[in-house]
Amino acid sequence: MRAALIGTGQIARQHLACLRGLPDVEVVAVCDLSRARAECMAERFDVAAFFTDSAALLSEMRPDVVHITTPPASHFPLAMAALEFGANVIVEKPAALAYADVEALTKKALERGVAFIEDHNYVFNRATRQIRELIASGEFGEVTHVEAFLCLNILRAGSPFSDPNLPHPSLSMPGAAISDFLTHLASLAFVFIGDHRWVHTNWSNRFSSPLPFSEFRALVGGEHATAMLSFSANTRPDAFWLRAYGTKMQAVANLFGTRLTLSRLHRGPKSLNPLINELQEARDLSKAAFQTLLWKLNGSPGSYEGLWDLLARAYRALNYGAELPVSIDQVIAVNRLVSDLVAEVRPP
Structure with a gap:
């Protein structure tokens, strides 16, 4: 299973540390807008390739799974591009800033027949x-x-x-x-x-x-x-x-x-x-x-044990066709609840 990661912040290190120990998983590339950060992360985790352009990563490396660990505002366009490419997507929380965007992402995942997993690590x-x-x-x-x-x-x-x-x-x-x-x-x-x-x-x-x-x-x-x-x-x-x-x-x-x-x-x-x-x-x-x-x-x-367990379950499911640890329905239900929680925000 060929994996790639977009975003090289703190949580990205946990993803890469976990993936390094999973069987039948090869991290083929990392990507960040900062060349220095991308190169540093690739060197630290023995990843052969690094990119500053996520579109180039998709077309050149053709990953089976894309991890998105960037700030929340960029989750939607990056996840949609990966899903349209036909990759399975594992995205950090929140999956998107707007509930309508989450619906669009889950719909696209179902259309393409790929997984869309939001990190519900706890x-x-x-x-x-x-x-x-x-x-x-x-x-x-x-x-x-x-x-x-x-x-x-x-x-x-x-x-x-x-x-x-x-x-x-x-x-x-x-x-x-x-x-x-x-x-x-x-x-x-x-x-x-x-x-x-x-x-x-x-x-x-x-x-x-x-x-x-x-x-x-x-x-x-x-x-x-x-x-x-x-x-x-x-x-x-x-x-x-x-x-x-x-x-x-x-x-x-x-x-x-x-x-x-x-x-x-x-x-x-x-x-x-x-x-x-x-x-x-x-x-x-x-x-x-x-x-x-x-x-x-x-x-x-x-305290990241839940993330490691989730990722291990996700890759077992993707490799062997088992049930995903976080379903599309769960992603939708959780984000609908989040949407209703923030709907009651009033200016301080």
Whole structure:
């Protein structure tokens, strides 16, 4: 499988590091508007060719898969060109700035008979997968509610989101910097509660900030469950909390680490349930602390583990004709939710 990558920013390094270890995958070229960046990335990851023109890359290298890791505003034209060429596309979030553009991209992918995969990496983190496996087995019961709370200090000194001398590309999006993270929240909501029926949002700037919004809250309703989606640039320390509630069990995970704790009903006196769950939680937290330490020491992808898992699944699917890890329907549903979330943005 011949792969090419357009865009050489930070997330591109994760894509290339993962692809380097996948069987039957050859990265044939990288591309960036900056020749120096493209050449540097090609040298770092032993890629034979580099380009500054994506059209030339497509015509000369004829890749089977194109990874698009550029700023969001360029996703649509680059993805459309790759799809029209007949390549499978893996695009970083958000797939496009407008929902209509996402619809156009998915339609083109279906017309050409190729894959169009948006990066929903936190859906594939180990903790998320374990919770979903418990749900699928029936052990978790029916999902009643899920909470996804992303705490990220994008206001810190040196943050690309708050640099007054070089405005971040996301600042042109309806929800400004927070919009860059909505796909993470929306994709988690979708896999737990399905298609949404309604949304209520609150966008605010709780403290003095160079950004138009630094806080976001949304209540999302599905057919049988609800989701609370939150982003905070002011809450410390950084964390990505996922809490799922079911008719038989509850789960809490920090997707920036390896923590996953479960609370359930146990046999015996009801009064002993809190004690048994707390003892189990203490054991799970100790195990998670050790696993997170190993993350730091063994060169693992860390909090990008979900991206690596998603890419491995994508290439297995493309090589062997298996089900794609992120379907066209999922891409459409997640972006429809994102569109409805930003539709309620009001000027601060």
